[in-house]
Amino acid sequence: MAIKKNGFIPSSAPEELKKVLKAVASEWGDMIQDMEEFHVIPLKGAMTNEVFQINWPTKHGDLHQKVLVRIYGEGVEVFFNRDDEIRTFECMSKHGQGPRLLGRFPDGRIEEFIHARTLSAADLRDPETSALVAAKLREFHNLDMPGPKDVLLWERLRTWLIQAKKLCSPEASKEFGLDTLGGEISLLEKELTQGSQEIGFCHNDLQYGNIMMDEETKAITLIDYEYASFNPVAYDLANHFCEMAANYHTETPHILDYKIYPDMEERRRFISAYLTSSGNEPSDAEVEQLLNDAEKYTLANHLFWGLWGIISGHVNKIDFDYMEYARQRFQQYWLRKPLLLGS
Structure with a gap:
């Protein structure tokens, strides 16, 4: 995974991530034509995964949508079962706890960005x-x-x-x-x-x-x-x-x-x-x-x-x-x- 610094989502990012991001944007009514429209901000403090805020312009132009992208850390499957963790995540959402799961790709997932x-x-x-x-x-x-x-x-x-x-x-x-x-x-x-x-x-x-x-x-x-x-x-x-x-x-x-x-x-x-x-x-x-x-x-x-x-x-x-x-x-x-x- 090559998202490493402030700026736009790089062409080397996994195709699956790009596809899911475009699908989320489309579902919210925002037509993203070019990957350069996605702006990436690394978030510090995570010690198991890499976490990024990704923004893009809405169809209104002056507003921005935000999501959180979580890239799974290498070798962490020794600590927990990822499928179990996803089930917990989805169950928590149904309980009204935590962010919603918006999309998944092989190396990570896209979550609702909590405005807090x-x-x-x-x-x-x-x-x-x-x-x-x-x-x-x-x-x-x-x-x-x-x-x-x-x-x-x-x-x-x-x-x-x-x-x-x-x-x-x-x-x-x-x-x-x-x-x-x-x-x-x-x-x-x-x-x-x-x-x-x-x-x-x-x-x-x-x-x-x-x-x-x-x-x-x-x-x-x-x-x-x-x-x-x-x-x-x-x-x-x-x-x-x-x-x-x-x-x-x-x-x-x-x-x-x-x-x-x-x-x-x-x-x-x-x-x-x-x-x-x-x-x-x-x-x-x-x-x-x-x-x-x-x-x-x-x-x-x-x-x-x-x-x-x-x-x-x-x-x-x-x-x-x-x-x-x-x-x-x-x-x-x-x-x-x-x-x-x-x-």
Whole structure:
């Protein structure tokens, strides 16, 4: 795929993409004769796919239509089944969640362009915005999605560990301690699944770039469901908290700053807003239990994204230091494990 910079869609772009773009434009009543009429703007922050805004003039001339084109990253089929992800995407649209699917081509798809602002890292720390995100996440978890409601986390971790071992050199495998992680995954599964816990349809990648907000209505939209699956809701909360240590729009987007990981009060406020949004006032005990569960699930989250980083470093060509990112996630795992589970 050759869409790389600001400007017009290049002649080297796949014929299938050109054809689908023209079909979308035609369906909206805009007759596009020349591919030079499509203007391309790369969007930053994606780490699995390449994402572009594509504009073209309407038949009225002074207005422009917009769509979002997503080019699938290389090798990402190891992370999720693309057909399952498309089914989730279409189902979300039917639920009135997220953008509509406008068209597909072999290497990607065309989505409705949502006229809302993508959140920034700083937005997640704003109490009002954070409460809106919490309520939206609760709504997401309660979606009635088709298929079995089985937890996918542990199976996915074991599958990714096998893949990471295949891709790594013996030296790298030793550096990352991959031979010990099978036992760590089993330990976490045993420790974290004791007692009752709520299972919901989880986003599993709720970083700020996957959250959009309409500035006028303050409506929140969650986007990008590639990693979405049924999981313990405490795991999804843990993932969101871990993402607060990241800022993917800096000169070093792979560097995580755990000094800004949300403190106890910030996490408690988010979880209170999350539980209250269902219409019932939670007890202090309910808030504390979910707060405690979420903090323990950060351990599984560090392993999840650590393995993702190793695999991505071998299969993905996006300019991002995946291996250093993985290194930081594993460091946090070993640092936090004795504190959260005891020695």
